[in-house]
Amino acid sequence: MALAVATLAALLTVIDISIVNVAFPSIRRDLGATEAGLSWVLSGYSVAVGAFLLLAGRMADKEGRRRLFMIGVVVFIVGSLASGLAPSTGWLIAARVVQGIGGSILSPASLSMVLPEFPQERHSTVIGVWGASAALGAAIGPSFGAVLLDTLSWRWVFLVNVPIGLLILVLTPRFVHESRDPEAKGRFDLLGVPAGTLGVALLLLAVVQGGDWGYRSGLTLLTAAVGLVFVGALVYRSMVHPRPLLDLELFRFRSFWSAATGQVFFGTAFIAIVLFNTLLLQELWGWSALAAGFGVVPGPALAALLGGPVGSVADRVGHRNLLVIGSLSAAASPLLLLTRVGMDSNYLGTMLPASLLLGVGVACSFATFASLGLKEVPANRYATASATLRTTSQVGFASGVAIAIAVFQAGTDQGFLMAFDRAWTFMAVTLLAGAVFCAVACPSRDQVRGLAAR
Numbered sequence: 001m002a003l004a005v006a007t008l009a010a011l012l013t014v015i016d017i018s019i020v021n022v023a024f025p026s027i028r029r030d031l032g033a034t035e036a037g038l039s040w041v042l043s044g045y046s047v048a049v050g051a052f053l054l055l056a057g058r059m060a061d062k063e064g065r066r067r068l069f070m071i072g073v074v075v076f077i078v079g080s081l082a083s084g085l086a087p088s089t090g091w092l093i094a095a096r097v098v099q100g101i102g103g104s105i106l107s108p109a110s111l112s113m114v115l116p117e118f119p120q121e122r123h124s125t126v127i128g129v130w131g132a133s134a135a136l137g138a139a140i141g142p143s144f145g146a147v148l149l150d151t152l153s154w155r156w157v158f159l160v161n162v163p164i165g166l167l168i169l170v171l172t173p174r175f176v177h178e179s180r181d182p183e184a185k186g187r188f189d190l191l192g193v194p195a196g197t198l199g200v201a202l203l204l205l206a207v208v209q210g211g212d213w214g215y216r217s218g219l220t221l222l223t224a225a226v227g228l229v230f231v232g233a234l235v236y237r238s239m240v241h242p243r244p245l246l247d248l249e250l251f252r253f254r255s256f257w258s259a260a261t262g263q264v265f266f267g268t269a270f271i272a273i274v275l276f277n278t279l280l281l282q283e284l285w286g287w288s289a290l291a292a293g294f295g296v297v298p299g300p301a302l303a304a305l306l307g308g309p310v311g312s313v314a315d316r317v318g319h320r321n322l323l324v325i326g327s328l329s330a331a332a333s334p335l336l337l338l339t340r341v342g343m344d345s346n347y348l349g350t351m352l353p354a355s356l357l358l359g360v361g362v363a364c365s366f367a368t369f370a371s372l373g374l375k376e377v378p379a380n381r382y383a384t385a386s387a388t389l390r391t392t393s394q395v396g397f398a399s400g401v402a403i404a405i406a407v408f409q410a411g412t413d414q415g416f417l418m419a420f421d422r423a424w425t426f427m428a429v430t431l432l433a434g435a436v437f438c439a440v441a442c443p444s445r446d447q448v449r450g451l452a453a454r
Contacts, residue, residue: 048100057387072106146293199230265434267396318445330361
């Protein structure tokens, strides 16, 4: 039950990334939103999640994982309610930022609070089940959103989170025990905390807005430069402060830094594939929002079904082997679309097998990155490590959407199909590069066992 509570909460935060896409046309009509405003309805949430993860992970280890988890759920509920009642675009963007802050608080705590409930030998299975929530969220987000739009209104895309969140608040104290890091004492770095939070936010802002501002424009370059300065300040403070925001000791673990880097490759391509699969069905083939919502379900649904079983065999098969297989399987998805999709291609012969290949890739990768990343991490630092892993993943998500859209737009003057081909090429190359990185950098099965034993 503790795992079910944690997974349900993680599922909510993922759904709220994918579910909004199908609601954009209705929001535009209702609130008179501009394209820039709609972009920030999505980006504001992503930037807020990424910016506060490190701080939330540190606070969870210090103040209590269950306590911070419940605070995050409350903030998420408030943001969801405000989003559903939004009278204007500006209000909706602000409410989405609140939602993102709630998601960033509960995300690292959701996994770290439940791992102590299980023995060490079952952690890979637990992480596999928890990680499957990301795939399930990607699967049911568009279809669930399409049903809500068809039967109610776009406001229920957000309001539906309220009763689910309240149920989580009731169940958590009953089934989850409190845990914390007994060594996490004293005040946080009063300079490193704001520097790190602002630095990550500015870097994500430059990535997300670069498409509109121009990636070589002065504003984009200045935003990125200031963000890098703040991140540099965070790294320096983390080297000299006794209670830093960023735990640099984690990067001494090969399993941790290789997982953190490898998932940037995978996350960058994965989120772009999910977005462009929906665009393919609606923009290229002219499917309705409801049909497209269900059309993208098979792959993520397969990933959700395979997540638990794959996690249970990760220690026996080897994390590195699973990650290489997952990256190659996911890369085959855009490669198949690149070689077989046309204006009137058949769904069963193109999109369906491509979606299933992506599902296998996600099942072998998402939870495996988390499991490998936490393999050598002491139990009292789970929340901090989980938050750092989620931050690198969030950087990949934000980068993937921005870069894929920029590549797509650069090819539109040669035709709509050529633009899709360029985007699919970018996704495939990124995943193939990730497969090579994992094969070279990630420790083997025997090495992982030796590292964990130490």
